[in-house]
Amino acid sequence: MNRSAEILKSSRRDARFVAGMWATCCLYTVGYCGLFAYQPGSAPDLLFGIPSWVVWGILAPWMFATAVTCWYALGAMKDEDLGEDHAAPDEGADG
Amino acid sequence: MDNTTPALLGLVLLMAASMAIGVAANKATEAGGGFLKGFFLGNRSLGSWSMALTATVMSGGTFMGFPSLIYSYGWVLALWIASYMMVPLCSFAVLGKRMGQLSRLTGAITLPDLLRERFRSPALGMGASFLIIFILAFSLIAQFKGGAIILQAVLPTIPGVTDSAGIHIADKSPAFIYGLIVFTIVVVSYTVYGGFLAAVWTDLFQSVLMAIGVLILFPLALMKSGGLAAATAAGVEQVGSGFAFAPGANREFLPVTLAASFFMMWSIAGMGQPASLVRMMAFRDTKTLRHAMFLLAIYNTLIYLPLVFTFICARAILKPLDRPDEVMPTLALTVANPWVAGLILAAPFGAVMATVSGFLVQISSAVVQDLYHRFINPHAPERTLRLLSQWSIILIGAIAAFATLHSPKFLQAIVVFAGGAAASAFLVPSVMGAFWSRATRQGAMAAMWTGMWTMLVFYGHGWYMNAFHPGYDPGIGEKGSFYPFYLFGVAPYVWGLIFSAISGVVVSLMTPPPETQDVELFFGTAEPQSASG
Numbered sequence: 001m002n003r004s005a006e007i008l009k010s011s012r013r014d015a016r017f018v019a020g021m022w023a024t025c026c027l028y029t030v031g032y033c034g035l036f037a038y039q040p041g042s043a044p045d046l047l048f049g050i051p052s053w054v055v056w057g058i059l060a061p062w063m064f065a066t067a068v069t070c071w072y073a074l075g076a077m078k079d080e081d082l083g084e085d086h087a088a089p090d091e092g093a094d095g
Numbered sequence: 096m097d098n099t100t101p102a103l104l105g106l107v108l109l110m111a112a113s114m115a116i117g118v119a120a121n122k123a124t125e126a127g128g129g130f131l132k133g134f135f136l137g138n139r140s141l142g143s144w145s146m147a148l149t150a151t152v153m154s155g156g157t158f159m160g161f162p163s164l165i166y167s168y169g170w171v172l173a174l175w176i177a178s179y180m181m182v183p184l185c186s187f188a189v190l191g192k193r194m195g196q197l198s199r200l201t202g203a204i205t206l207p208d209l210l211r212e213r214f215r216s217p218a219l220g221m222g223a224s225f226l227i228i229f230i231l232a233f234s235l236i237a238q239f240k241g242g243a244i245i246l247q248a249v250l251p252t253i254p255g256v257t258d259s260a261g262i263h264i265a266d267k268s269p270a271f272i273y274g275l276i277v278f279t280i281v282v283v284s285y286t287v288y289g290g291f292l293a294a295v296w297t298d299l300f301q302s303v304l305m306a307i308g309v310l311i312l313f314p315l316a317l318m319k320s321g322g323l324a325a326a327t328a329a330g331v332e333q334v335g336s337g338f339a340f341a342p343g344a345n346r347e348f349l350p351v352t353l354a355a356s357f358f359m360m361w362s363i364a365g366m367g368q369p370a371s372l373v374r375m376m377a378f379r380d381t382k383t384l385r386h387a388m389f390l391l392a393i394y395n396t397l398i399y400l401p402l403v404f405t406f407i408c409a410r411a412i413l414k415p416l417d418r419p420d421e422v423m424p425t426l427a428l429t430v431a432n433p434w435v436a437g438l439i440l441a442a443p444f445g446a447v448m449a450t451v452s453g454f455l456v457q458i459s460s461a462v463v464q465d466l467y468h469r470f471i472n473p474h475a476p477e478r479t480l481r482l483l484s485q486w487s488i489i490l491i492g493a494i495a496a497f498a499t500l501h502s503p504k505f506l507q508a509i510v511v512f513a514g515g516a517a518a519s520a521f522l523v524p525s526v527m528g529a530f531w532s533r534a535t536r537q538g539a540m541a542a543m544w545t546g547m548w549t550m551l552v553f554y555g556h557g558w559y560m561n562a563f564h565p566g567y568d569p570g571i572g573e574k575g576s577f578y579p580f581y582l583f584g585v586a587p588y589v590w591g592l593i594f595s596a597i598s599g600v601v602v603s604l605m606t607p608p609p610e611t612q613d614v615e616l617f618f619g620t621a622e623p624q625s626a627s628g
Contacts, residue, residue, distance in 0.1 A: 005619035033354065034351045069392040
């Protein structure tokens with residue numbers, strides 16, 4: 001397998017992982033907030049001074065996503081050699 | 096000394112620092128290879144910090160418009176901004192490696208360059224260049240206006256010059272006009288001198304400044320307000336219980352359909368911005384990309400959540416404001432001493448300068464590299480390209496400044512349109528080019544124009560309703576003077592992306608597959624041939 005195919009495979013794996021994470025976080029955040037945040041008129045239930053729907057619907061998944069991103073960036077994502085920089089066709093005639 | 100003096104001094108220091116950055120960027124650019132690659136792409140030398148803090152959507156709005164929305168609508172803004180939790184992964188891990196690799200294989204230094212080479216289609220490259228010029232021009236005018244407004248607020252009153260006796264152009268005050276002139280001269284000068292690297296480094300500088308500002312402002316606001324519970328109670332008392340809930344205080348600001356739309360907006364649509372895509376072509380190596388992802392994850396957590404908390408606190412600190420867009424400077428001047436407030440106020444100005452600088456480079460690259468160099472004079476000497484690049488930035492800056500004096504009524508709506516249109520036009524062709532060998536040039540063309548036309552139709556409907564049904568208001572989203580068409584309550588750019596993807600796939604499958612030799616370099620087997628080789 002040459003370099004293009006290797007990087008393509010590696011990038012597709014990264015993209016699949018991100019798609020899974022995005023769908024999980026989107027469904028959880030929008031779903032949880034859809035169920036518990038749309039209750040204007042009632043008294044807000046506060047946790048540390050923050051509405052509880054913000055704590056569980058946004059702060060919790062945010063911390064989870066940040067932890068996963070750090071893990072992926074520093075441990076799971078593979079480094080690849082992107083290859084040489086080939087001259088742009090028609091780069092300035094004397095440049 | 097009045098309390099605007101430290102703020103003015105902060106802005107003057109920031110402008111001086113930006114000029115110095117332009118000089119340093121010029122030296123770094125000259126040290127690399129050819130002029131075009133250095134001036135428009137920084138010789139693919141971006142490090143982790145530059146990538147992390149400059150590759151994603153952040154402008155003056157982050158520190159001006161966002162606080163105003165928090166103050167107006169309350170805790171629902173935490174849901175509005177929630178998808179920033181996914182921005183580092185989406186921005187860097189999906190397209191980073193492939194854009195970096197494809198741009199190296201083809202020698203591309205701009206987005207139109209890359210699309211043209213990947214799909215072997217000069218028409219696609221030319222179309223992309225025109226769209227970039229069209230879309231960024233509107234955003235540029237709004238940013239010039241933002242810069243002039245900030246300077247206008249801190250300029251000293253000089254009798255007969257900056258007071259009401261001074262010159263007026265259109266409906267603009269003398270202070271605004273002088274603010275605009277100073278802003279234009281500074282930002283155009285350092286961009287002409289330092290090119291892409293000057294734009295990136297000033298962006299990095301302002302991002303650090305913004306972080307310092309937020310981290311100073313947050314504890315001060317928290318102490319002064321008596322805590323978040325007291326601030327929430329004050330907000331509920333002033334504007335009703337909607338302050339603590341979705342869809343927001345006194346308006347259906349964020350129904351569930353728009354909450355889902357915005358989750359897509361910041362994380363997915365942000366990937367398709369030309370400024371973000373070109374940075375994916377400019378980083379040094381994949382280690383840089385990984386570290387940038389890590390840094391951005393920490394940065395976003397430290398910036399966006401404290402911003403929400405800080406401006407929730409504003410409700411318990413400030414008397415109710417008639418103009419919510421003044422909440423940031425008012426809060427800074429209330430809770431911090433004038434010198435610290437000056438530093439905090441410099442952050443949004445730096446953000447505006449960095450955004451303008453980046454847009455100037457993008458438009459100049461589209462004009463000089465993608466149109467002139469590709470189609471008019473492919474063998475132009477470097478000296479000609481250098482002069483054209485620099486003069487095009489000066490000319491574009493002058494035109495934008497002039498247009499700012501006569502800016503249209505619905506400018507903010509046009510800016511939102513431009514962001515959505517860029518994503519709708521460029522994201523799908525970029526993803527198809529990176530991952531799908533069966534994608535054809537006709538498919539990429541269809542995806543680009545379908546995304547763009549979807550946005551034009553949805554905003555055209557808004558224009559029609561505004562023109563023929565005065566007072567038209569769909570009742571959702573931010574209260575304003577212009578509303579696009581929200582089909583089923585979903586934001587237009589979501590439809591733009593959906594229709595773009597459908598047309599890209601369908602047209603690709605309906606047209607003959609690309610020749611093997613056109614794709615094997617990008618998907619396997621063939622080795623690259625440099626222009627000289």
